[in-house]
Amino acid sequence: KDKKDKKDKKDKKDKKEKKGVLDVIAISAAGLKKSDFLSRSSDPYCLLVFGQQKWKTNWIKKNLNPIWNEGCSFTFDPSVKSQTLLLKVYDWDVEQDDFLGQAEIQIDLTSTDIHEKTLALNTQGTVTFSYQVEPSKKSGLLSSHGKPLKTIPIRLNWGDLVLFNMKNISGATVSAATQNKWNHIGIII
Secondary structure, three states: HHHHHHHHHHHHHHHOOOEEEEEEEEEEOOOOOOOOOOOOOOOOOEEEOOOOOOOEOOOOOOOOOOOOEEEEEEEOOOOOEEEEEEEEHHHHHHHHHHEEEEEEEEEEEEOOOOEEEEEEEOOOOOEEEEEEEEEEEEOEEHHHHHEEEEOOOOOOOOOOOEEEEOOOOOOHHHHHHHHHOOOEEEEEE
16 A cells, blocks of 8 residues: 555656646737827736736836847646637836736647747737747756756847846756846846
């Protein structure tokens, strides 16, 4: 009986450790509606929703065509074959953020190709993003040692500032990588 219990615990542990990973980069939006009356613009950010998991980009001040080039990794049960990714765009405000529109796509969680899509928002404008699925992996873009598992291509223009979000990496790894307690690493191209 003890051997069977140990085997069951090991099987459960293996199932917990093996997760599929969906890497998503919110690239940009275009033609957004004006939400701020005085500036006749918006301060947009993109909220990504995948099942119960949520992640949002930084907001871009006074811009109807923002370029974020920010990404994250979501996990999923590898037995699931498809799931909806919801992209919601909001105008950042001090009191309450204004809804600018949303788009959704059904993600095939069995395809490992890199995809780049531009979707129409349900109000006005479009949102562009890229994604790639890793059906069964123990972590996302970075291994537990902070080493890249893969690269995802992003478009950069001369003078762009690139921020790497370090939220899903342990504090010790961030400290080792940056020599301090920052939670972002940036380079200027």
